[in-house]
Amino acid sequence: MLDGTKAETTERTALRINPAKTCQPIGAMYAALGIHGCMPHSHGSQGCCSYHRSHLTRHYKEPVMATTSSFTEGSAVFGGLANLTTALQNIFSIYNPDVVAIHTTCLSEVIGDDIPTIIKKARDEGKVPEGKVVIHTNTPSFVGSHVTGFSNMVTSTIKYLAEKTGKTTDRLNVIPGYLDPSDILEIKRLLGILGVNSILLPDTSGVLDTGLDGNYTMFPKGGTTVEDIKSMGDSFATIACGHFASHAAATQLENQCNVPAGFLELPIGLTGTDRFINAVRQYATIDIPEAIEEERARLIDLMSDLHQYLHGKTVAIAGDPDHVIAMTQFLVDLDMKPKYVVTGTPGQFFERRIAEILKDSGSNATVKQFGDLFELHQWIKQEPVDLIIGNSYNKHIARVENIPLIRFGFPILDRGTHRLFPTVGYTGAKRLIDEMVNAVLDKKDRECDEQWFELIQ
Amino acid sequence: MKDIEIIPEREGQVQRKGDASTPMACNKKSTAGSVSQRACVFCGSRVVLYPISDALHVVHGPIGCAAYTWDIRGSLSSGQQLHRNSFSTDLREMDVIYGGEKKLLLALRQLIARYKPKAAFIYSTCIVGVIGDDVEAVCRTMTAEAGIPVIPVHSEGFKGTKKDGYRAACEAVASLLGTGSTEDVKPHSVNILGDFNLAGETWIIKKYYERMGIQVVTCITGDAKIEDIRRAHGAKLNLVQCSGSMTHLAKMMEEKYGIPFKRVSYFGIEDMSAALYDTAKFFSDDPTIMQRAQDLVREEVGNIYPQLQAYREELQGKKAAIYVGGSFKAFSLVRALRLIGMQTAVVGSQTGGPDDYKQLAEICDEGTIIVDDSNPLELAKFVLEKDVDLFIGGVKERPIAYKLGVAFCDHNHERKEPLAGYVGMLNFAKEVYSSVMSPVWNFVPRRQPGRAHTGMPSAQEKSVSLEEKIP
Numbered sequence: 003m004l005d006g007t008k009a010e011t012t013e014r015t016a017l018r019i020n021p022a023k024t025c026q027p028i029g030a031m032y033a034a035l036g037i038h039g040c041m042p043h044s045h046g047s048q049g050c051c052s053y054h055r056s057h058l059t060r061h062y063k064e065p066v067m068a069t070t071s072s073f074t075e076g077s078a079v080f081g082g083l084a085n086l087t088t089a090l091q092n093i094f095s096i097y098n099p100d101v102v103a104i105h106t107t108c109l110s111e112v113i114g115d116d117i118p119t120i121i122k123k124a125r126d127e128g129k130v131p132e133g134k135v136v137i138h139t140n141t142p143s144f145v146g147s148h149v150t151g152f153s154n155m156v157t158s159t160i161k162y163l164a165e166k167t168g169k170t171t172d173r174l175n176v177i178p179g180y181l182d183p184s185d186i187l188e189i190k191r192l193l194g195i196l197g198v199n200s201i202l203l204p205d206t207s208g209v210l211d212t213g214l215d216g217n218y219t220m221f222p223k224g225g226t227t228v229e230d231i232k233s234m235g236d237s238f239a240t241i242a243c244g245h246f247a248s249h250a251a252a253t254q255l256e257n258q259c260n261v262p263a264g265f266l267e268l269p270i271g272l273t274g275t276d277r278f279i280n281a282v283r284q285y286a287t288i289d290i291p292e293a294i295e296e297e298r299a300r301l302i303d304l305m306s307d308l309h310q311y312l313h314g315k316t317v318a319i320a321g322d323p324d325h326v327i328a329m330t331q332f333l334v335d336l337d338m339k340p341k342y343v344v345t346g347t348p349g350q351f352f353e354r355r356i357a358e359i360l361k362d363s364g365s366n367a368t369v370k371q372f373g374d375l376f377e378l379h380q381w382i383k384q385e386p387v388d389l390i391i392g393n394s395y396n397k398h399i400a401r402v403e404n405i406p407l408i409r410f411g412f413p414i415l416d417r418g419t420h421r422l423f424p425t426v427g428y429t430g431a432k433r434l435i436d437e438m439v440n441a442v443l444d445k446k447d448r449e450c451d452e453q454w455f456e457l458i459q
Numbered sequence: 460m461k462d463i464e465i466i467p468e469r470e471g472q473v474q475r476k477g478d479a480s481t482p483m484a485c486n487k488k489s490t491a492g493s494v495s496q497r498a499c500v501f502c503g504s505r506v507v508l509y510p511i512s513d514a515l516h517v518v519h520g521p522i523g524c525a526a527y528t529w530d531i532r533g534s535l536s537s538g539q540q541l542h543r544n545s546f547s548t549d550l551r552e553m554d555v556i557y558g559g560e561k562k563l564l565l566a567l568r569q570l571i572a573r574y575k576p577k578a579a580f581i582y583s584t585c586i587v588g589v590i591g592d593d594v595e596a597v598c599r600t601m602t603a604e605a606g607i608p609v610i611p612v613h614s615e616g617f618k619g620t621k622k623d624g625y626r627a628a629c630e631a632v633a634s635l636l637g638t639g640s641t642e643d644v645k646p647h648s649v650n651i652l653g654d655f656n657l658a659g660e661t662w663i664i665k666k667y668y669e670r671m672g673i674q675v676v677t678c679i680t681g682d683a684k685i686e687d688i689r690r691a692h693g694a695k696l697n698l699v700q701c702s703g704s705m706t707h708l709a710k711m712m713e714e715k716y717g718i719p720f721k722r723v724s725y726f727g728i729e730d731m732s733a734a735l736y737d738t739a740k741f742f743s744d745d746p747t748i749m750q751r752a753q754d755l756v757r758e759e760v761g762n763i764y765p766q767l768q769a770y771r772e773e774l775q776g777k778k779a780a781i782y783v784g785g786s787f788k789a790f791s792l793v794r795a796l797r798l799i800g801m802q803t804a805v806v807g808s809q810t811g812g813p814d815d816y817k818q819l820a821e822i823c824d825e826g827t828i829i830v831d832d833s834n835p836l837e838l839a840k841f842v843l844e845k846d847v848d849l850f851i852g853g854v855k856e857r858p859i860a861y862k863l864g865v866a867f868c869d870h871n872h873e874r875k876e877p878l879a880g881y882v883g884m885l886n887f888a889k890e891v892y893s894s895v896m897s898p899v900w901n902f903v904p905r906r907q908p909g910r911a912h913t914g915m916p917s918a919q920e921k922s923v924s925l926e927e928k929i930p
């Protein structure tokens with residue numbers, strides 16, 4: 003199939019082939035699922051909502067709930083006021099969530115529906131029961147990407163809900179970013195060992211990774227509660243992981259409630275996790291417990307055991323900007339050579355930051371924001387790499403070019419377990435090394451001539 | 460689990476066989492605010508046209524609509540794989556303000572130069588319908604310029620339901636008909652309509668017809684090539700599977716080219732055999748066709764019957780819930796399940812019409828719950844109420860079934876084994892068996908009554924003898 007891809011790059015101004023991103027609403031939907039008892043609501047036609055739910059289900063292998071305004075031609079002409087009002091009424095009377103988190107779609111954005119006014123009207127008309135929360139965010143897909151949508155929803159949640167009472171608590175806010183539930187659990191585990199009380203927003207653990215208990219509940223146990231989100235305004239500090247997915251929300255909270263914020267990258271890999279732990283240490287003024295030192299030492303031990311297999315290996319990385327930035331840093335830690343670094347999400351910051359990370363690494367990388375996988379494939383055709391790191395959509399390139407693919411990021415549609423193993427923290431770093439080294443050695447075992455095939459590598 | 464209510468507005472869309480008097484109030488847009496399982500017009504068009512593998516499929520709109528439909532259907536192609544790429548105009552803010560026509564034109568020009576496709580389909584998504592791009596005009600310009608059919612597909616999501624998308628796809632296909640030579644089309648020839656070659660199913664069916672001495676001119680759209688579609692009007696009969704999507708095209712072809720059509724289904728022994736016999740009857744001028752059909756059925760059924768019997772013995776009396784896209788498929792599934800000893804307790808579809816539901820009620824047992832355009836809560840309620848052993852559905856239903864501790868079979872586009880034809884019936888039985896009989900269900904709470912919710916014993920329960928040594 004992708005043998006249709008040629009190495010020569012011709013002028014391509016007006017089209018996208020094989021994207022490395024998707025649209026805003028799915029990110030907003032995912033973020034909203036990290037609020038306890040929340041029903042994400044898609045204000046648009048029913049197709050978008052159906053696609054987003056299916057897509058999330060394919061990655062998380064879990065039921066994904068969301069409602070839709072079910073636009074018709076009439077709504078496209080006259081606006082979605084009636085649909086949204088009816089929807090709110092139905093959602094509360096049938097599903098009875100604590101929160102409805104509305105996001106827009108391309109259609110309702112272009113029509114220009116004024117969501118806050120519609121919410122207010124529904125409230126005034128008694129269609130939103132007492133004590134229930136309705137929030138919204140704008141997610142036009144012709145701007146940004148799914149990461150932008152995620153960020154918008156988290157920021158809006160804070161805007162709507164966070165309050166400052168003036169009494170600072172002993173809790174630390176963590177805005178972890180567009181991570182899998184297993185990653186969130188790992189961050190919580192680390193914070194537990196550090197002995198720091200925390201509030202994570204959003205928190206999809208316990209929502210999109212529940213066990214089989216014979217029940218089907220629309221609103222599982224997990225998710226950040228409204229009460230906790232409110233009290234984020236009183237926390238002593240915020241740590242936000244990821245420039246694209248989390249920093250806007252932390253800035254909002256800083257401006258709104260004066261909570262000092264630390265702007266970090268995702269705690270993926272050694273340096274990334276070190277920075278995270280250090281930030282927590284400083285904000286909470288604690289000493290780092292021995293247990294954490296030990297975890298870190300084990301990772302470094304592993305890195306030393308295996309460094310010769312990874313030295314100088316060239317890598318193509320594609321995916322969401324925060325993930326790719328953190329991964330690039332980790333690859334540098336591992337003495338590997340990022341060669342092509344791509345995100346589909348627009349934003350100049352990405353290219354600047356990657357250049358900074360690679361400055362002293364001797365790596366001569368091609369870096370691109372707002373790129374796509376077709377172009378990545380063309381580069382690989384011109385000069386191949388040893389490894390590809392990215393989501394499932396890279397498997398076509400991996401197959402045609404016979405390059406091992408390390409599945410990483412969102413979405414992973416063709417494997418079942420990635421969502422259950424964290425990539426963050428020292429634990430996650432160990433898993434990433436495991437996958438990379440095994441991929442390199444497996445390929446060699448499989449393909450080298452018999453005379454070079456050895457029991458011990 | 461607490462009682463789940465049915466949304467009042469949906470009451471007309473749920474029936475129980477035995478106490479339903481009014482016809483099903485289906486074909487409605489989903490209720491605003493319900494967790495609908497339904498997709499949009501664009502989705503309908505996209506799934507129908509997608510398998511045409513030597514055409515360019517360009518999604519005109521923002522990135523999402525293109526991203527979610529990128530290579531997610533297992534429609535296999537024997538030749539080119541062009542359809543498995545994702546091409547879109549990825550509309551941005553400026554395009555929304557100033558219009559996307561120029562961008563579309565440029566995109567098409569660049570793509571056609573690069574891939575030299577046999578035709579191009581341009582899908583309009585919601586936003587295009589609102590910003591008012593004249594996609595038709597762009598297509599006309601490109602058709603003239605590139606010398607290939609560049610076909611607009613009017614699939615703005617909000618302009619109806621998935622069914623309207625099927626219709627738009629049919630119209631796009633129809634524009635290609637009658638443009639190729641029918642010289643080598645034989646007197647005993649058919650088109651297969653509404654099979655999408657999931658897991659290679661079209662190939663299986665095609666071989667059956669060929670063994671009967673019948674030429675298959677084209678399949679619309681499983682493994683379809685533009686050249687074949689262009690001469691599809693030469694066939695003598697259209698065989699329409701997945702009636703929801705293709706009846707419109709069949710009717711158009713009947714009107715314009717006088718080609719009659721028959722509704723068929725390739726799922727299950729009964730329906731598969733009926734499809735072959737009906738076709739043979741149509742070509743009664745050559746009795747050897749019927750003879751060959753009979754031989755084929757005998758041979759194929761003989762091949763799978765002993766194994767089916769074995770499955771039947773194991774599965775006898777188990778209950779199933781079915782929730783699929785098209786109602787016609789639901790009929791076949793009810794029958795196929797019966798063949799392996801299973802009973803259908805709940806059945807529903809996303810796109811059935813009133814007649815379909817009536818027919819469905821006729822073939823179901825007393826008390827079977829019949830639903831139109833359902834939502835997860837409703838489905839879960841019925842699954843528990845009827846204590847079913849198997850759920851047959853699509854991607855969104857799978858995790859719900861598993862959470863309830865119920866086996867699952869994907870009969871939607873994510874199936875990876877062919878389920879059509881005789882071999883498909885056997886595969887189906889195998890799949891159902893492997894899921895229903897999996898030991899994992901013995902560990903789930905529903906099969907461990909009286910236990911705490913995880914199925915673990917309480918502190919007092921003496922279920923393990925601690926003194927006893929394991930030899």
Ligand code: SF4
Pocket residue numbers: 025026027049050053106107108109143520521522523524525584585586
């Ligand atoms: S219309 Fe917009 S929101 Fe809906 S799927 Fe397409 S890109 Fe996403």
Ligand code: SF4
Pocket residue numbers: 047048049050051053108109499500501502524583584585586614615616617
């Ligand atoms: S934007 Fe419209 S066409 Fe695209 S997925 Fe949504 S409803 Fe369908």
